[in-house]
Amino acid sequence: MSTVSESARVAVIIEDDVDVQTLLDEVFRAAGFETVLAGSAPEGIAAVVAHRPVITTLDVNLPGMDGFEAARRIREVSTTFIIMLSALSEEPDVVLGLSAGADDYLVKPVRPRELRARIEAVMRRPRFEAPPVPGSPSGGATMPSPAAGLQTHRDLSLDPDTHTVLVGGGEVELTPTEFDLLATLLDSGRRVRSKAELALVLRGDTVGGVSDYVGEPDKRTVEAHMTNLRRKLGDTPADPRFIETVRGVGYRLTSADLPTG
Structure with missing residues (x-):
């Protein structure tokens, strides 16, 4: 697991296919992110807790624990934006991914330009502070909601x-x-x-x-x-x-x- 600076805009990439992981890493770095790479769900969840990323990409077909369960566990500790990646393109699969806590669902094979567009769309949205996690560092500044007040x-x-x-x-x-x-x-x-x-x-x-x-x-x-x-x-x-x-x-x-x- 790589290390990142405290002030970095971080993305966690949870992907066990080395070629896909490399492609995602290149796209995020070109978009100005520092990346943390994880090849399994437990490693990825630990990276989310440790680095408090703005965005997390999550492969569905992971060894041991699938992406749906990983998304549910990430949602228990973080408000990171989750982009789920899968070769499954049927509507029930998309609904299952979003129900598990994903914010977006991208069908493989990943097209770099489309992923970059999704990243830019996420970064235009309000950013809320993740809930505190015992033992994790505090997060940075947040953007206000477009609707101010209760x-x-x-x-x-x-x-x-x-x-x-x-x-x-x-x-x-x-x-x-x-x-x-x-x-x-x-x-x-x-x-x-x-x-x-x-x-x-x-x-x-x-x-x-x-x-x-x-x-x-x-x-x-x-x-x-x-x-x-x-x-x-x-x-x-x-x-x-x-x-x-x-x-x-x-x-x-x-x-x-x-x-x-």
């Missing part, structure tokens, strides 16, 4: 300063992507946000920008993240408490009044 809806509250979400007084653990989606919807109120708009939010882009094209895979990724977000909030599309689907358009908050009876 946001509430019914018995749900989101605090961008502490990166916490409460439902009925109990804390809900969300990935950085789920947190960003929820913050955007809370900030929008009853205004409907389309899947394309939400995809751009997650990429750090805006409508009318130089890279505002949104394809069907981007929209399906938003759908998968929204499914996971609703599940964690105890919400359902059939009987929504917080987020409702506007068929053929997108998503918005429910009315502010709690249901009675």
Whole structure:
């Protein structure tokens, strides 16, 4: 496991294929990162704890422990952005990866230009401090959430300063992507946000920008993240408490009044 300077922008690469690992290393270094390479899930999880990376890439097909379980364990100790890499391209595989805690899912073979675009998109998003891990060094400065101040809806509250979400007084653990989606919807109120708009939010882009094209895979990724977000909030599309689907358009908050009876 390589060492990095305290002020470095760090990426942890968890990949057992040496050729793929080398390619990822080159792309991240070209993007200005210092990298920590790991060939197994336990080694990678230890690297995340030790180095507190901005981004972690995670291969699905790892020896001993697969990437899905590794993502779940990383989520217990870090808010690093996870880009999952896999040869599995079917929708259930993508949903499983995002459900495990990944923020993005990239199908192999990895194309360097696409990976670089994903990295740049991640770096345009707000960066929140990872939760403290016993024995780990403190992190650096963070960027504020685009929605400043406590946001509430019914018995749900989101605090961008502490990166916490409460439902009925109990804390809900969300990935950085789920947190960003929820913050955007809370900030929008009853205004409907389309899947394309939400995809751009997650990429750090805006409508009318130089890279505002949104394809069907981007929209399906938003759908998968929204499914996971609703599940964690105890919400359902059939009987929504917080987020409702506007068929053929997108998503918005429910009315502010709690249901009675």
